[in-house]
Amino acid sequence: xxxxxxxxxxxxxxxxxxxxxxxxxxxxxxxxxxxxxxxxxxxxxxxxxxxxxxxxxxxxxxxxxxxxxxxxxxxxxxxxxxxxxxxxxxxxxxxxxxxxxxxxxxxxxxxxxxxxxxxxxxxxxxxxxxxxxxxxxxxxxxxxxxxxxxxxxxxxxxxxxxxxxxxxxxxxxxxxxxxxxxxxxxxxxxxxxxxxxxxxxxxxxxxxxxxxxxxxxxxxxxxxxxxxxxxxxxxxxxxxxxxxxxxxxxxxxxxxxxxxxxxxxxxxxxxxxxxxxxxxxxxxxxxxxxxxxxxxxxxxxxxxxxxxxxxxxxxxxxxxxxxxxxxxxx
Amino acid sequence: xxxxxxxxxxxxxxxxxxxxxxxxxxxxxxxxxxxxxxxxxxxxxxxxxxxxxxxxxxxxxxxxxxxxxxxxxxxxxxxxxxxxxxxxxxxxxxxxxxxxxxxxxxxxxxxxxxxxxxxxxxxxxxxxxxxxxxxxxxxxxxxxxxxxxxxxxxxxxxxxxxxxxxxxxxxxxxxxxxxxxxxxxxxxxxxxxxxxxxxxxxxxxxxxxxxxxxxxxxxxxxxxxxxxxxxxxxxxxxxxxxxxxxxxxxxxxxxxxxxxxxxxxxxxxxxxxxxxxxxxxxxxxxxxxxxxxxxxxxxxxxxxxxxxxxx
Amino acid sequence: xxxxxxxxxxxxxxxxxxxxxxxxxxxxxxxxxxxxxxxxxxxxxxxxxxxxxxxxxxxxxxxxxxxxxxxxxxxxxxxxxxxxxxxxxxxxxxxxxxxxxxxxxxxxxxxxxxxxxxxxxxxxxxxxxxxxxxxxxxxxxxxxxxxxxxxxxxxxxxxxxxxxxxxxxxxxxxxxxxxxxxxxxxxxxxxxxxxxxxxxxxxxxxxxxxxxxxxxxxxxxxxxxxxxxxxxxxxxxxxxxxxxxxxxxxxxxxxxxxxxxxxxxxxxxxxxxxxxxxxxxxxxxxxxxxxxxx
Numbered sequence: 056x057x058x059x060x061x062x063x064x065x066x067x068x069x070x071x072x073x074x075x076x077x078x079x080x081x082x083x084x085x086x087x088x089x090x091x092x093x094x095x096x097x098x099x100x101x102x103x104x105x106x107x108x109x110x111x112x113x114x115x116x117x118x119x120x121x122x123x124x125x126x127x128x129x130x131x132x133x134x135x136x137x138x139x140x141x142x143x144x145x146x147x148x149x150x151x152x153x154x155x156x157x158x159x160x161x162x163x164x165x166x167x168x169x170x171x172x173x174x175x176x177x178x179x180x181x182x183x184x185x186x187x188x189x190x191x192x193x194x195x196x197x198x199x200x201x202x203x204x205x206x207x208x209x210x211x212x213x214x215x216x217x218x219x220x221x222x223x224x225x226x227x228x229x230x231x232x233x234x235x236x237x238x239x240x241x242x243x244x245x246x247x248x249x250x251x252x253x254x255x256x257x258x259x260x261x262x263x264x265x266x267x268x269x270x271x272x273x274x275x276x277x278x279x280x281x282x283x284x285x286x287x288x289x290x291x292x293x294x295x296x297x298x299x300x301x302x303x304x305x306x307x308x309x310x311x312x313x314x315x316x317x318x319x320x321x322x323x324x325x326x327x328x329x330x331x332x333x334x335x336x337x338x339x340x341x342x343x344x345x346x347x348x349x350x351x352x353x354x355x356x357x358x359x360x361x362x363x364x365x366x367x368x369x370x371x372x373x374x375x376x377x378x379x380x381x382x383x384x385x
Numbered sequence: 386x387x388x389x390x391x392x393x394x395x396x397x398x399x400x401x402x403x404x405x406x407x408x409x410x411x412x413x414x415x416x417x418x419x420x421x422x423x424x425x426x427x428x429x430x431x432x433x434x435x436x437x438x439x440x441x442x443x444x445x446x447x448x449x450x451x452x453x454x455x456x457x458x459x460x461x462x463x464x465x466x467x468x469x470x471x472x473x474x475x476x477x478x479x480x481x482x483x484x485x486x487x488x489x490x491x492x493x494x495x496x497x498x499x500x501x502x503x504x505x506x507x508x509x510x511x512x513x514x515x516x517x518x519x520x521x522x523x524x525x526x527x528x529x530x531x532x533x534x535x536x537x538x539x540x541x542x543x544x545x546x547x548x549x550x551x552x553x554x555x556x557x558x559x560x561x562x563x564x565x566x567x568x569x570x571x572x573x574x575x576x577x578x579x580x581x582x583x584x585x586x587x588x589x590x591x592x593x594x595x596x597x598x599x600x601x602x603x604x605x606x607x608x609x610x611x612x613x614x615x616x617x618x619x620x621x622x623x624x625x626x627x628x629x630x631x632x633x634x635x636x637x638x639x640x641x642x643x644x645x646x647x648x649x650x651x652x653x654x655x656x657x658x659x660x661x662x663x664x665x666x667x668x669x670x671x672x673x674x675x676x677x678x679x680x681x682x683x684x685x686x687x688x689x690x691x692x693x694x695x696x
Numbered sequence: 697x698x699x700x701x702x703x704x705x706x707x708x709x710x711x712x713x714x715x716x717x718x719x720x721x722x723x724x725x726x727x728x729x730x731x732x733x734x735x736x737x738x739x740x741x742x743x744x745x746x747x748x749x750x751x752x753x754x755x756x757x758x759x760x761x762x763x764x765x766x767x768x769x770x771x772x773x774x775x776x777x778x779x780x781x782x783x784x785x786x787x788x789x790x791x792x793x794x795x796x797x798x799x800x801x802x803x804x805x806x807x808x809x810x811x812x813x814x815x816x817x818x819x820x821x822x823x824x825x826x827x828x829x830x831x832x833x834x835x836x837x838x839x840x841x842x843x844x845x846x847x848x849x850x851x852x853x854x855x856x857x858x859x860x861x862x863x864x865x866x867x868x869x870x871x872x873x874x875x876x877x878x879x880x881x882x883x884x885x886x887x888x889x890x891x892x893x894x895x896x897x898x899x900x901x902x903x904x905x906x907x908x909x910x911x912x913x914x915x916x917x918x919x920x921x922x923x924x925x926x927x928x929x930x931x932x933x934x935x936x937x938x939x940x941x942x943x944x945x946x947x948x949x950x951x952x953x954x955x956x957x958x959x960x961x962x963x964x965x966x967x968x969x970x971x972x973x974x975x976x977x978x979x980x981x982x983x984x985x986x987x988x989x990x
Contacts, residue, residue, distance in 0.1 A: 113596060142603060145600050147601030151597075161616070405832065407830070408842075525974065528926060528967070531945060534945060631837065634835045635837070671841075672842065
């Protein structure tokens with residue numbers, strides 16, 4: 056297939072009253088290629104979750120609505136599809152995994168029913184075949200005794216197991232892209248590692264593209280080939296994961312990486328980026344990170360920096376980037 | 386599941402005992418002398434004494450309590466003071482009518498109220514929702530006996546569409562007599578249930594697992610009816626229990642309005658004529674009804690919601 | 697344009713006074729305003745009934761039975777020749793008296809029991825809790841009917857019936873609030889310091905639950921009015937010939953072929969009043985405790 060699998064172009068999502076909307080996502084653009092794993096990293100309030108929901112048009116309306124941009128999947132613009140066509144794409148072409156596996160599974164349906172339902176919604180096959188597919192998937196994600204657990208309810212599973220069930224449900228129709236919104240945040244660290252390893256295994260087995268969202272840079276580094284860094288609804292830096300780790304170009308990214316505690320650190324206090332994320336309604340004309348930025352320039356308060364190249368497969372939106380003024384002048 | 390059902394049934398026994406004890410307290414220990422109430426102000430001391438002896442009110446309290454409990458357990462309700470009819474017979478005659486009315490009203494209330502609630506939730510904020518809200522508000526504020534009286538005046542008296550009172554004979558005629566009373570209680574019930582269903586459904590629709598169902602590719606109709614409603618109906622089932630009891634209490638007034646026989650009518654009549662044993666029996670029946678309906682609702686909840694079984 | 701660095705501490709807006717909030721609500725929400733005006737009018741009518749009512753509500757006259765509305769009798773007369781309008785005006789007294797007194801007394805009695813259970817805990821609380829749960833499983837109307845039937849007629853018996861019907865609901869809130877406050881450190885500190893129980897209850901527990909109780913009182917007034925009307929309709933409430941909207945409808949039912957005016961107007965009065973108190977209760981609740989909202 057030629058071209059990227061998923062192309063998000065200048066996506067904007069607004070919340071709140073029509074007269075005074077707030078942009079949770081502001082002109083966000085990135086791509087995911089077939090079989091690739093891309094991570095979106097940012098603090099709470101950065102707009103990363105809303106972005107992922109917007110791809111499947113699951114942003115709750117009210118209070119939110121997509122107000123601009125294009126989302127192309129396998130060539131077709133999802134935003135221009137009639138809403139009634141979206142259920143065909145959800146689950147079959149794009150799967151989604153959510154953060155809280157306990158509340159994300161229907162408490163009064165057995166997990167077997169929930170998984171076979173995912174098949175039934177998209178394929179016309181017999182009940183026996185559906186069950187076989189579901190069992191196969193449960194086995195693949197590492198649920199022991201799948202035939203027995205088929206009849207269990209979500210509350211009878213542990214957190215890690217529930218997340219595996221969610222993964223099985225999202226993958227059972229073999230979608231080309233899986234969006235994982237904070238898949239490990241609600242899990243213990245040891246279980247986290249297992250779930251991430253599972254995701255990598257699935258990617259290598261089925262060639263599924265992954266879009267993983269997390270506030271944890273470590274999680275992203277485990278899975279993603281490329282990273283998108285979001286702050287206050289905008290992308291501030293994106294590129295190859297190694298490049299970003301070794302040469303973070305944006306002061307915010309540097310701050311994030313510095314905040315990760317390391318074993319060899321002998322600091323007394325954890326590093327913290329001073330200040331806090333601006334409230335969604337309180338954003339100004341300039342770069343949103345400016346008030347907290349240790350490297351700010353006079354121009355930063357007044358003009359939004361354009362996205363410009365820093366290195367091969369590495370872009371950032373920052374006035375300290377020498378490539379920025381060139382891009383701005385064009 | 387059956388274990389929990391069994392446990393819940395066993396738990397009902399001390400509840401029944403407690404309820405009957407409370408009824409006993411209400412009847413015997415609250416201020417007011419039954420003998421005085423029944424016989425009036427002109428009764429002589431001797432007459433009062435005789436009455437007390439006949440009703441067993443002169444025995445020590447614990448003795449009264451025990452014989453009270455024993456009598457209830459063995460269904461010995463005594464005889465009416467007014468016409469000497471064994472009360473158990475009175476109950477046997479009146480109880481079916483009250484049950485009939487309650488069931489019919491519940492049926493109407495559920496058939497009207499729950500769909501209305503679902504529609505209100507789906508069209509939240511639109512004019513239909515506002516209309517439903519006004520309907521619910523009126524259902525709360527308008528007294529049921531007033532609604533019944535209005536129906537009686539305009540539909541029965543003026544337009545002659547329905548009979549004025551009684552229960553009728555033969556199936557069709559009985560149904561005809563049942564319409565207005567059941568409709569009165571049913572409309573009030575529908576108003577309450579529609580509100581409850583709407584609120585519950587809206588809450589469920591904002592839950593994560595509903596989002597997951599949509600993310601799996603389920604169409605909106607399936608999301609609502611297969612995923613959301615089943616969970617949304619759980620609190621409605623609990624509310625239904627309370628609502629059935631409310632309908633039961635409303636039936637007292639409605640039986641009066643439409644001149645229908647029933648436990649309520651029996652009770653009110655007995656209060657008027659100061660037929661003390663009948664009053665007692667009526668109170669006991671209602672109290673036991675409450676325990677029974679609550680038990681039934683709990684059992685239904687256990688059957689429907691797998692999470693409750695874990696306790 | 698100066699840039700200020702956002703501080704870590706959010707600023708807390710100072711909350712306006714309750715009276716101010718309530719007044720603002722009155723001005724912005726026409727429905728609440730109408731309700732309050734209506735209730736104010738009703739109170740005046742009830743208080744000044746002897747001055748307002750055109751006739752004596754008890755005066756019977758065989759010559760004037762079942763008259764249709766006229767200049768002398770705006771709502772006509774009933775089967776005893778009594779002026780319907782005057783009876784309705786005086787009927788407001790029964791509704792307001794019982795509607796306002798009962799929730800207050802129920803709050804008093806119920807809260808005391810709830811607080812005792814919640815405060816002392818242990819077996820006392822288990823008994824109290826079980827009792828409250830049991831009584832709560834009864835619909836208010838049914839409790840009212842049972843108690844009224846058991847007690848017999850009379851004003852104070854009626855009050856008692858209404859109080860017993862509502863008390864469990866207050867008891868539940870009082871008990872729950874008391875239980876949660878009981879474990880707060882400042883209460884334990886007081887106990888350790890040797891402060892005696894009644895003092896702790898009055899000075900520490902009571903102020904904290906007063907808010908919720910106050911909201912509940914206003915919410916239950918409309919129920920109390922409905923209950924009084926229903927009990928009066930059943931013959932268990934306000935004794936005739938003293939008029940109450942409920943017993944006016946009762947008399948009216950015995951006079952269906954005579955005149956429908958008593959029924960229609962009395963029922964209308966009940967509906968309006970219940971609605972108005974309900975709306976008032978909503979406004980009070982929104983102002984005092986927005987978290988209680990649906």
